[in-house]
Amino acid sequence: MKELLFKNKNFLVFFLILIFSLYDRTLWSNISQWQVDEASTMWISLKYTFFEIPVGLISSENIPNPNGMIYFSKLLNKFPSLWLSSYFLSLLQLILICILGYVLSRNNQKLFLFIIIPLILCLCLRSISAHLSNQWVLTLVNLLFLILLTLYLNKPSINKFAILALPAFMAPSIYLSGISNSIAYFFSSFFIFFFYRSEINFKKSLKSIFTIFLLIILFSYFVWYPFLKNLIINDIKLFSYLDQSINLKEFFSTIIGYPYWSIFYAAGDITGTFKHNGLDTISSPFWSIFHYNQQQLQELKNIYDGPLSEFSILLLKINSIILIVQSIISYLLIIFYLFFKKFFTITDKKILFFIFTSYLFIFLVIVFGAILGSPDWVKGERLDMQVHLLPLFFIIWFLTPWIIQFSQSFNKYLRFCTLSLLVTFIFVNLCSGYFIYNDHKDYKGKILTDADVPLIQKQEVIKYIAEDWKKNSNDEIIKVGYGFNDKRYGWVNRFGKKYEKYYPGVYVRGREYDYILMRSYNLKNNQEGIQNRSIVDNDYIITYNVSNPPVQKENIILLKEIGRLNIYKLR
Numbered sequence: 001m002k003e004l005l006f007k008n009k010n011f012l013v014f015f016l017i018l019i020f021s022l023y024d025r026t027l028w029s030n031i032s033q034w035q036v037d038e039a040s041t042m043w044i045s046l047k048y049t050f051f052e053i054p055v056g057l058i059s060s061e062n063i064p065n066p067n068g069m070i071y072f073s074k075l076l077n078k079f080p081s082l083w084l085s086s087y088f089l090s091l092l093q094l095i096l097i098c099i100l101g102y103v104l105s106r107n108n109q110k111l112f113l114f115i116i117i118p119l120i121l122c123l124c125l126r127s128i129s130a131h132l133s134n135q136w137v138l139t140l141v142n143l144l145f146l147i148l149l150t151l152y153l154n155k156p157s158i159n160k161f162a163i164l165a166l167p168a169f170m171a172p173s174i175y176l177s178g179i180s181n182s183i184a185y186f187f188s189s190f191f192i193f194f195f196y197r198s199e200i201n202f203k204k205s206l207k208s209i210f211t212i213f214l215l216i217i218l219f220s221y222f223v224w225y226p227f228l229k230n231l232i233i234n235d236i237k238l239f240s241y242l243d244q245s246i247n248l249k250e251f252f253s254t255i256i257g258y259p260y261w262s263i264f265y266a267a268g269d270i271t272g273t274f275k276h277n278g279l280d281t282i283s284s285p286f287w288s289i290f291h292y293n294q295q296q297l298q299e300l301k302n303i304y305d306g307p308l309s310e311f312s313i314l315l316l317k318i319n320s321i322i323l324i325v326q327s328i329i330s331y332l333l334i335i336f337y338l339f340f341k342k343f344f345t346i347t348d349k350k351i352l353f354f355i356f357t358s359y360l361f362i363f364l365v366i367v368f369g370a371i372l373g374s375p376d377w378v379k380g381e382r383l384d385m386q387v388h389l390l391p392l393f394f395i396i397w398f399l400t401p402w403i404i405q406f407s408q409s410f411n412k413y414l415r416f417c418t419l420s421l422l423v424t425f426i427f428v429n430l431c432s433g434y435f436i437y438n439d440h441k442d443y444k445g446k447i448l449t450d451a452d453v454p455l456i457q458k459q460e461v462i463k464y465i466a467e468d469w470k471k472n473s474n475d476e477i478i479k480v481g482y483g484f485n486d487k488r489y490g491w492v493n494r495f496g497k498k499y500e501k502y503y504p505g506v507y508v509r510g511r512e513y514d515y516i517l518m519r520s521y522n523l524k525n526n527q528e529g530i531q532n533r534s535i536v537d538n539d540y541i542i543t544y545n546v547s548n549p550p551v552q553k554e555n556i557i558l559l560k561e562i563g564r565l566n567i568y569k570l571r
């Protein structure tokens with residue numbers, strides 16, 4: 001009866017969390033970021049066939065990514081709006097988290113909520129869930145790997161082990177830096193296999209070999225052959241770049257700095273690395289508790305503190321502190337257990353092994369990333385490239401105190417502390433999500449952060465233009481200009497020329513508006529295919545409402561303000 005009651009309570013809590021999440025993710029979809037990178041990915045996948053997509057977006061190192069993200073976006077193209085695409089992405093993350101919680105707690109159902117609640121309610125993961133960014137889509141691949149790894153751990157079989165190759169092929173095809181993930185998948189899988197070996201016979205081995213062989217053929221034909229072929233044709237020296245990037249000094253520096261990074265940067269700053277945080281996603285947020293220089297803090301605040309209220313900033317700082325404390329507790333338990341095993345008992349050996357494997361995976365990603373030339377992650381560079389590791393961190397932080405137990409009296413206080421931190425974490429993340437959403441939705445200030453303006457405002461602008469155009473014209477060609485003269489993206493047109501050999505005139509400012517016009521209203525911008533577009537020679541111009549009018553007043557028929565955007569209808 002007690003067990004049944006517990007299960008019912010578990011189900012009720014899960015049901016309430018699920019209902020909340022379904023609603024909550026509609027809000028994050030409302031303010032999701034669709035800018036030149038994300039919209040260009042969607043545009044290429046919409047306008048080009050499977051056999052016309054040799055590469056993906058070009059990185060800042062001038063090396064194209066493979067085309068996996070473009071293929072994935074073809075699924076998102078099925079939805080008639082960017083909002084639905086965002087919501088689908090967000091739900092996909094939610095579904096994978098729930099599946100992971102289910103399979104990981106299969107033999108210990110009391111842990112189900114402790115697995116899924118931190119992951120589902122984590123502010124950072126909720127924010128990025130609706131965002132089509134290559135490095136953040138890796139989060140979905142990591143979740144898939146953890147699910148497959150758990151399925152193997154629960155009941156080892158050679159066929160389940162072979163399927164672990166799928167995320168290893170997926171990661172670098174989506175994002176070239178995902179090679180580090182693939183290497184980590186490989187070693188983590190064999191680490192598990194070494195301790196939990198499956199029965200191997202000739203018949204089952206043949207099936208597994210066929211599975212891996214099939215994956216190799218499919219990814220080679222659709223991803224790596226066109227990718228490498230185009231790199232050779234265009235004389236892009238990928239491998240020479242990788243050779244130059246291998247730096248032993250960086251390698252040892254990464255190993256030395258890893259412990260500090262895994263506790264403080266991971267909990268304090270990576271969890272604050274999302275575009276709604278008020279700063280770009282490549283460095284510590286301006287509100288980070290690790291900014292000790294008040295003058296520097298004020299300078300950053302004046303530049304990036306756009307929508308965020310002081311209360312939202314306070315909640316983000318509190319969240320960082322909670323997670324740092326939780327991470328310290330977990331790592332201390334792991335260290336004491338490794339050195340004084342006889343004083344501890346383990347409630348679930350398989351989950352403990354899963355936790356160790358997760359930590360190994362994170363370590364391998366960081367180390368191999370350093371070997372292959374990634375930024376100096378352990379010193380806080382390019383935090384946005386590290387967000388995909390958060391699911392593994394959260395499993396380590398919040399599960400360890402429930403798996404490793406000391407004396408009964410000590411354990412009682414430890415669990416009370418862990419529960420208190422979890423409840424506080426839930427409260428802070430729920431509150432901060434609510435306030436940050438409203439901050440962005442209602443913001444009317446002049447500061448333009450990397451979060452840009454909410455998607456719903458962009459869609460409302462295009463809806464207004466399309467409906468106004470169709471009142472007076474049946475033409476499917478429309479003239480729309482984008483007067484976005486902010487310096488943040490002044491480089492777009494220059495960088496867009498690098499796409500001419502692959503997708504001419506695709507990488508342009510305002511691409512998300514063109515996509516909405518085409519996909520939702522079947523209207524084509526007459527400047528399509530032009531890299532350096534005209535702003536003034538148009539029927540409509542879209543600008544930020546903090547920008548000056550792009551044309552003389554006498555040429556303006558109508559000015560319409562929607563949120564943080566202005567629509568100018570011209571004579």
